[in-house]
Amino acid sequence: MSSRIREQLLSLLLHNTDSFISGEEISRRLQCSRAAVWKQIEELRKEGYQIEARPKKGYRLVHRPDRVAPEELKPHLSTRRFGRRILYRQSLPSTQPLAHDWARQGAEEGALIITEEQTQGRGRMGRVWHSPPHSGIWMSLILRPPVPLAQAPQLTLLASVGLTRALRRETGLDIQIKWPNDLLIGRKKFCGILTETRGEQDRVQYVVLGTGINVNVSGTHWPDELKDTATSLMIEGKRSYRRADLIAAILKELEELYDGYLSHGFEPIRILWEEYAGMLGRNVRTLTPRGPVEGTAVGLDGSGALLLRQGEEVIPVFSADIDY
Structure with missing residues (x-):
C-alpha cells in the first residue's frame, strides 16, 4: 500500500x-x-x-534527485510489458542473481530488477564491472522467448542494437557496437551487456538480460586500470543525463525490437547491427576457445556469428574476445 x-x-x-x-x-x-x-x-x-x-x-x-526507483521510472514508460513490474533496491551485489531467483519463481516477461549501486557487478566471463552509486544504469530484464536454445545468443546482439538506437537518439552521441556485447564511444567502453540463459530440452526457459551503463560517472570514480579504456555518457556528452528518461527510452526500443524479432526472425536485427558496428572493415584479432584468429570483420552470419575474412576464406567466430 x-x-x-x-x-x-x-x-x-x-x-x-x-x-x-x-x-x-x-x-x-x-x-x-x-x-x-x-x-x-x-x-x-x-x-x-x-x-x-x-x-x-x-x-x-x-x-527531484536523479533516482531510478519505480516512482521515478514508471511515469516515463510507454511500454506494454517491459518494466511494468519492477524490483528495486538501493544497493545489490549484482542484479543478475536476483533476476534469476525471480525468474525461477515465475516472474513474467518484462520484469525488471534495478539498483542504484552494484557492489559486485560483473560482466562477460566473470569480469568485474565497476558500478558506483547513483551514477549509472545497472539493471536486469527477464525475457521468456519461445526460441531454441541455439538462438539465445542473438538476444545479446538485439540488445546491443536496442541500446545503441535509444542512446543515440537521447544523447546525440556517436555510439558504436563492438561484438559481441560492448558499446563504445570512440575506442572507449561505456556499456556492457550480459545475457544469461536457462533452458531445458533445447528450449529457452528464460533469459536474464543484464545491462551496465556508465551514465553520469566521472573519471575520478574509476580505478587507474580503467581510465584509459572506459568512459561515460556524461564525459562524452559534457552534460549529465536523467537516468529514468534513458531507461524508459531503452525499454521502449528493446520491446519493439524484441517483438519484431519474435515475428520476423533475426535478419532485421542483423542488418541493423551491421549499420551500427564500428569494427566492420577493420582488421581484428580474436582469442577463441580454439586459439587466436585474425582477419577483417565483414559482418554477421544468419546465426549471429562474427564473420572474419582471411584472404579468400570467410570464417565464422561464435564466441571470442576481440581487439582492433
Whole structure:
C-alpha cells in the first residue's frame, strides 16, 4: 500500500510543479488519510526530494534527485510489458542473481530488477564491472522467448542494437557496437551487456538480460586500470543525463525490437547491427576457445556469428574476445 501511495504521490507532484496541491486534494485522489500523505512526503524528503509546504496551499515539488526507483521510472514508460513490474533496491551485489531467483519463481516477461549501486557487478566471463552509486544504469530484464536454445545468443546482439538506437537518439552521441556485447564511444567502453540463459530440452526457459551503463560517472570514480579504456555518457556528452528518461527510452526500443524479432526472425536485427558496428572493415584479432584468429570483420552470419575474412576464406567466430 505504501509503495502505491508513494508512486501516485510523486506522480501528482511531478504533474503540478508550477503550483501547490493541497493535502486534502492529495488525500482525496490517492484515497488515503492525510497522515499517510504526510508520512510519504517525509520519506521522499529523506530520499533527496525538496518539497515545499505552505499552510492553506499544500505541497509543491521544488527539486527531484536523479533516482531510478519505480516512482521515478514508471511515469516515463510507454511500454506494454517491459518494466511494468519492477524490483528495486538501493544497493545489490549484482542484479543478475536476483533476476534469476525471480525468474525461477515465475516472474513474467518484462520484469525488471534495478539498483542504484552494484557492489559486485560483473560482466562477460566473470569480469568485474565497476558500478558506483547513483551514477549509472545497472539493471536486469527477464525475457521468456519461445526460441531454441541455439538462438539465445542473438538476444545479446538485439540488445546491443536496442541500446545503441535509444542512446543515440537521447544523447546525440556517436555510439558504436563492438561484438559481441560492448558499446563504445570512440575506442572507449561505456556499456556492457550480459545475457544469461536457462533452458531445458533445447528450449529457452528464460533469459536474464543484464545491462551496465556508465551514465553520469566521472573519471575520478574509476580505478587507474580503467581510465584509459572506459568512459561515460556524461564525459562524452559534457552534460549529465536523467537516468529514468534513458531507461524508459531503452525499454521502449528493446520491446519493439524484441517483438519484431519474435515475428520476423533475426535478419532485421542483423542488418541493423551491421549499420551500427564500428569494427566492420577493420582488421581484428580474436582469442577463441580454439586459439587466436585474425582477419577483417565483414559482418554477421544468419546465426549471429562474427564473420572474419582471411584472404579468400570467410570464417565464422561464435564466441571470442576481440581487439582492433
